[in-house]
Amino acid sequence: MSFRILVLVKQVPDTRNVGEDAMKADGTVNRGALPAIFNPEDMNALEMALKVKDYHPDTEVIVMTMGPTRAADIIRESMYRGADDGYLLTDRKFAGSDTLATSYTLAAGARKLQPFDVLIAGRQAIDGDTAQVGPQVAEKLKLPQITYAENIEKISKTKITVKRRLDRGVEEVAVKMPVVLTAHSSADPCRPRNAKRLLKFKNARTIGELQNETEDYTNMGNAKSVHKISEWTVDDLDINPENLGLQGSPTKVKKIENVVFKQKDSVKLSESDEDIEKLMKDLITSHVIG
Amino acid sequence: MKNPLTVNNIFVYCEISEEGKVADVSLQLLTKGRQLAGELGVKLEAVVIGSDLGDTVKEVKPYGVDILHLAEDKRLFPYTTLPHASIVSKLFKEREPEIALLGATPTGRDLAPRVASTLKCGLTADCTSLVFGDHHDKKRDVKYENLLYQIRPAFGGNIIATIINPDTRPQMATVREGVMKLEKVSAPKDPEVYNLNVEEYVNKGDFVIDIVERHIEEKKVNITGSQIIVSGGYGVGSAANFKLLYELADVLGADVGASRAAVDAGFTEHERQVGQTGVTVRPKLYIACGISGAVQHRAGMEHSAKIISINPDAEAPINQIADYAINGKVEEVLPKMIKYYRKYAK
Ligand SMILES: Cc1cc2nc3c(=O)[nH]c(=O)nc-3n(C[C@H](O)[C@H](O)[C@H](O)COP(=O)(O)OP(=O)(O)OC[C@H]3O[C@@H](n4cnc5c(N)ncnc54)[C@H](O)[C@@H]3O)c2cc1C
Numbered sequence A: 001m002s003f004r005i006l007v008l009v010k011q012v013p014d015t016r017n018v019g020e021d022a023m024k025a026d027g028t029v030n031r032g033a034l035p036a037i038f039n040p041e042d043m044n045a046l047e048m049a050l051k052v053k054d055y056h057p058d059t060e061v062i063v064m065t066m067g068p069t070r071a072a073d074i075i076r077e078s079m080y081r082g083a084d085d086g087y088l089l090t091d092r093k094f095a096g097s098d099t100l101a102t103s104y105t106l107a108a109g110a111r112k113l114q115p116f117d118v119l120i121a122g123r124q125a126i127d128g129d130t131a132q133v134g135p136q137v138a139e140k141l142k143l144p145q146i147t148y149a150e151n152i153e154k155i156s157k158t159k160i161t162v163k164r165r166l167d168r169g170v171e172e173v174a175v176k177m178p179v180v181l182t183a184h185s186s187a188d189p190c191r192p193r194n195a196k197r198l199l200k201f202k203n204a205r206t207i208g209e210l211q212n213e214t215e216d217y218t219n220m221g222n223a224k225s226v227h228k229i230s231e232w233t234v235d236d237l238d239i240n241p242e243n244l245g246l247q248g249s250p251t252k253v254k255k256i257e258n259v260v261f262k263q264k265d266s267v268k269l270s271e272s273d274e275d276i277e278k279l280m281k282d283l284i285t286s287h288v289i290g
Numbered sequence B: 001m002k003n004p005l006t007v008n009n010i011f012v013y014c015e016i017s018e019e020g021k022v023a024d025v026s027l028q029l030l031t032k033g034r035q036l037a038g039e040l041g042v043k044l045e046a047v048v049i050g051s052d053l054g055d056t057v058k059e060v061k062p063y064g065v066d067i068l069h070l071a072e073d074k075r076l077f078p079y080t081t082l083p084h085a086s087i088v089s090k091l092f093k094e095r096e097p098e099i100a101l102l103g104a105t106p107t108g109r110d111l112a113p114r115v116a117s118t119l120k121c122g123l124t125a126d127c128t129s130l131v132f133g134d135h136h137d138k139k140r141d142v143k144y145e146n147l148l149y150q151i152r153p154a155f156g157g158n159i160i161a162t163i164i165n166p167d168t169r170p171q172m173a174t175v176r177e178g179v180m181k182l183e184k185v186s187a188p189k190d191p192e193v194y195n196l197n198v199e200e201y202v203n204k205g206d207f208v209i210d211i212v213e214r215h216i217e218e219k220k221v222n223i224t225g226s227q228i229i230v231s232g233g234y235g236v237g238s239a240a241n242f243k244l245l246y247e248l249a250d251v252l253g254a255d256v257g258a259s260r261a262a263v264d265a266g267f268t269e270h271e272r273q274v275g276q277t278g279v280t281v282r283p284k285l286y287i288a289c290g291i292s293g294a295v296q297h298r299a300g301m302e303h304s305a306k307i308i309s310i311n312p313d314a315e316a317p318i319n320q321i322a323d324y325a326i327n328g329k330v331e332e333v334l335p336k337m338i339k340y341y342r343k344y345a346k
């Protein structure tokens, strides 16, 4: 038995480590100061796919991302860890996409890669924390969705059984294939890079990267042995440009503000018996406690 | 059956909790929806989908629902995506709501994006504030009035973004439990009730998901409704020191909360985490013990009526929003608080 599994991966700014220097004086985020990382739950998604391949070695695991040229980094990273191939959807026209336009574009890419058995996204990306793209890709592809997937319990060509992590427990569900899953952070962490694969794929490049690296890319004789990462633009996909990017995004950002808290005139107290005694007395007389 | 009623009302998807009742977060959204509907001069509608909705009217009535749509069928509880999405999408197509609100729960966050994708409308997740405002699209010189400003933290909580959906309807948003207040209306009327013919709203292929097994634990800890919260951070130092917090909470009749750093360090359980990735609380009194006051923590407790901070670092950001800033160590201060409370409380 073998499967074809598509994994959606996204490169995101590392919002978990926002230092002082990452905020500009005007209160906006200095994206440049944040390292770009592999979205954490997309790593869980990749591992979920690679596990299937462990059991069914003829399985093909393909990652797909929409982003600028530098997002090819996470396609290579996926290949070091076991993915067979990767696709980069990149075009100026994709810029400014909200989740609806993003899912429209990714669904078009997924359609071009059909047939597949399972498509796995991360639950959410840490730059927006929306958790919308997975379900929206499923809707665009008219496939059922299983969100918060923690583990694939059983898989056959016709049916998949998945354990889901909910707020207060777990649920096991079964559904026919093909299906869209979104991987929860409680799923197994991704395996590390494999040294052989690192050597094999470290020169994998998209055409855009090769153009940047080579002065005259029509003369890329020395780059022949390089594994090519496929790059798709608007022209490669069966899509309506009106549904893309800023134009295709119903949500608009009206305003971005720094987080400001109203500074209160606080009463400063010491840890002395007198201070604490007075505080407790005050709280009781003013009925805050007691 | 198509309802011959006016459009452009405000809609709340009321979720049925594991206990079979309308979830608290949905009642909070009804409260918010009631307020927004009042400002716009429109009606508040709700849709409830489940298998045993006998008490639903009673449960939602106190929050001022004008029109209630019920979809009752054995197969609709526990929740699965497709039938709920079909019902909500079709109902929204018929009723064309101006605004649609859902809880940012596992269910709401599974359902809302699917519905928004079907309706090709905008959706903003995890809003912390919803207000009306105007907008001028300068490029096309179009003016909009009373758009829903969907305000939410972004970039890991470091900035606050205001999102609008000028041209698509409904304006959809999800909101986490505890963010909006719960308030009954003074003289609630009986809502108009419509029982949907489920067969007309679901598609044949919608029941493809088989729930093989479910293990749902009882809600053990829930501090969202607590009046007094004694909350501990990394500065408490250890799980053993955390016992002091439980002691103080015990004498005050309070609950214990925590920062993420304290939860990550294993001092206490995740259910107690306050903040952006935990619960939002608005107690009468919040006692922050050894909590520095990172933005993500403050986001979950800044609306507390009174805040006491206990921290040896006078510069800790939590002190900026504290009513009382005690410059001291948790180990020193808490036993004294217990002692003097006992002395003065009757
Ligand atoms: C996307 C994202 C989401 C997040 N969500 C949340 C969330 O929901 N909730 C949350 O809390 N955090 C959240 N965080 C983490 C947050 O940024 C902080 O790291 C966290 O709140 C810090 O916890 P703390 O104040 O307990 O620890 P620290 O920042 O380490 O502060 C410890 C404090 O204890 C004081 N202290 C030391 N010794 C003592 C003593 N003996 N007695 C009293 N005080 C003492 C110190 O002076 C210090 O101020 C999130 C972060 C990100 C990036």
Ligand SMILES: Nc1ncnc2c1ncn2[C@@H]1O[C@H](COP(=O)(O)O)[C@@H](O)[C@H]1O
Pocket: A008, A009, A010, A039, A041, A042, A045, A064, A065, A066, A067, A099, A102, A106, A120, A121, A122, A123, A124, A125, A126, A128, A129, A130, A131, A132, A133, A134
């Ligand atoms: N630009 C993108 N390229 C590839 N996958 C994406 C992209 N944006 C979102 N995703 C996928 O959708 C998931 C949820 O993203 P979000 O809705 O932004 O929280 C992510 O974990 C990814 O798997």
